[in-house]
Amino acid sequence: MTSQAAPGQACPAHHGRKPLYGPEFAADPAATYQALREHGPVAPVELAPGVPASLVVGYSAALDVLRNPSAFPRDPRRWQAKMPPDSPVLPMMMYRPNCLFTDGAQHARLRAVVTDSLARVDANALRAHVERTADRLIARFAGNGEADLLGEYAQLLPLMMFNHLYGCPPALGDRLVAAMRAIFDMVEPERANAELTQCMLELVALKRQRPDQDMPSWMMAHPARLTDEELIHQLILLMGAGTEPEQNLIANGIRLLLADDRFAGNLSGGSLPVEEALDEVLWTDPPMANYSASYPVEDTDFAGVRLPAAEPVVISFAAANNDPALAGQQRSGNRAHLAWSAGVHSCPAQQPARLIASVAMEKILDALPDMRLAVGVDELVWRPGPFHRALAALPVRFTPVAVPVPSDESPGEARWNAQPTPSSSIPAAVTSTPSPPPSPREGRRPWWSSLARLLRGR
Template identity: 40%
Template sequence: MITRQSRAGGVSIESLGPRTKLYTPAFAIAPYAAYERMRQGGRTLAPVELAPDVPATLVLGYHTAVRILNDPDRFPADPRNWQKSLPADHPLRPMLEWRPNPLRTAGKEHAFYRDALIHALAVVDLHAVREHTIRVATELINQFCLNGDAELIEDYITPVVITVLNETVGCPPGIGNRLRPAFAAMFEGVNTDEVNMQVASGLFKLIENKRRDPGRDIASVLVHDCPGLSDQERMSQLVTIYSACIEPVRNLIANTMRRMLTDPRYRPDTAQFTPPVRDAVKETLANDPPMANLCNSYPRQPVLIDGVWLPADQPVLVSMAAATTDPAIVGNKGWTDNNSHLAFGSGPHACPHIAREMSQQIAVEAIAHFFDALPEAELAATTDEVPWRPGPFHRAPAAVPVAFPPAPPLPIPVGPASRK
């Protein structure tokens, strides 16, 4: 137990005030105000709760975050010692518990699983991803364009992301649609047993499907070209892919579209010029990242950093949202002109390059196609009326309602060739 006054002149994380509850609706409504309160006095670390009676440390400072993310020896990602303190049915388990994948392992084990994942991702064809996104986006827009209104998350964003991801992974729609609510529940920390059962059942069915009927897709590579993996390990690599794509990409699109619908800079000017969608996506990644607090690590022994002692076997989360809006780094200007944000992490656990490109490709094409088709769309509520989904990890609007003049259906483009 670390005392409130440290050896070596530091203080314990517990001494820095009451723990901020990251799981409440109040935090979801105003997280950036909470980050400002937590960093009063120039603090780079803050005590938080991920759920009732589940303590953790939140990293607020940008430079501190980069140091931690690039120091896997002192800040390993393996949660096995920590998770012994959680009941088997705790709602945080599906999101944070150990799995044989690159997100939840350390050392040689992490290197082995990351190599397998990157090998499987190499099959991704970004041109096909773009074509498929445009085709799916067109089909979805045609379902509501005559109505004059839509709720973008359910009517457009989620089905775009799910459909394109299923195509890229090689997952039949029936299995993919069953996985969607399970991964949403995983990020919200609810229904532990049901989440684990739905995820495992769906992904093992996908593995068996690919064993019988392979194609040119991620799942087929994992099954047929990664012989060192067991089916349990293959399933866990697929958990990584789905959890890294469904919720983060959906939130990236939703947050960016909300930004473009409310920020005058992203509305057409008198010359009908609009800043590129890619700029809006980049700004969202930098200043309002879809995964706000994650990149977990679990020190094996007490660690002193920035004059604060962090206890062993307690989660340390990097706040990508707080770190990349750290006044010590960006002042009031934001990170819109560079790529130094932490939305994709940093260090050995950073998101692989091809996965970054794929997620941004889906986001840019889905957003651009919507506004090209319905340029007069407006948010059908005030910004205060748009609710936010509570949860310690994501930055996620619960709905993005829009209204627009009814428009005729678009011609369906020719889609990419089958991946078989």
């Protein structure tokens, strides 16, 4: 017979720590966060079997950690050295020379490359491309009367956007997508991480030979002079942050609009409260629920808890946003949530991420105004994992409609702002270090088609 812990207590098998993995946590993370609050603003958890951590569940405590990188640095290498190489959380938490896992001057240098390159993406061009991409995807299933809006829409759209932003050939994009999903789902993590790195090596080699108006080319040419290793891991960071969390933001937002009477009641009247729904999701169900790990330099007393040196201190954006101390706050239009993190490591791509999600939601609601969930909201299944808040599927039904497929953009159209935005903190210099020659160019085909086949299992 399996022993059960009393309410609010962790199972003895986890050494007094609440597990943040498995279907039980995925189905009702709020119950776990509520139990963890009995410990105070910081509580003991397991990120995976045998991987202890401290989870910050209080809003004020989370801000204290995020705004104090000197006491809570991001470099995980002392912790990483004690972890088995096949630990399922390593690909998400291992050191990479990018702006997420660095502090101080090194962080400022690496972050400048990201922010300066993102500044070259024109918001109007981005919106237009999201709209065209959304129309293409919707046209594929609008005549069927039913769809899985996760696999056929919310998942594909940000992946296609990143392939476009990265100027990535379709076949290489397929491999990047598969490897990134395996890392988030902690499936064969060593193999997935090796494949992801190899794909980025090939992409960097391609852009060295044929630079274009895309993120890898801009980052190569940045005066910060990234090494190839730094460039690869900056690109991995951007893709990881801009695909899996973005699909979850879109899917969770659509779910809220269809299932919550506060929002669904307005859909038939033509008033689409997308911005309000996004605010609500970012507060209550942020797409990255638990992340932003830091590692105290020495044993530290914090919020009434002794934090061991070099053991992960993970921020629960979901629990902190729903701290009972914040009860009664107006959420619509309130951007004080922690879904984008805070402090010097806050997400540098908040505006484009929000734009992509809002346009995606507006387009699907405009095209399919009588859309409804195909199952009860309580029957929706959430994917296990300690980091994300991710649906496994989002089945819907609607009246079949014919949606015209938009024409391709003009081959000569300038996709983005071609003029660089210089960083005030980085002196001008040559581009980054060279790479081996790229693999042969793929044959031409629609840049989004292979992604669709891959994620539909074809």
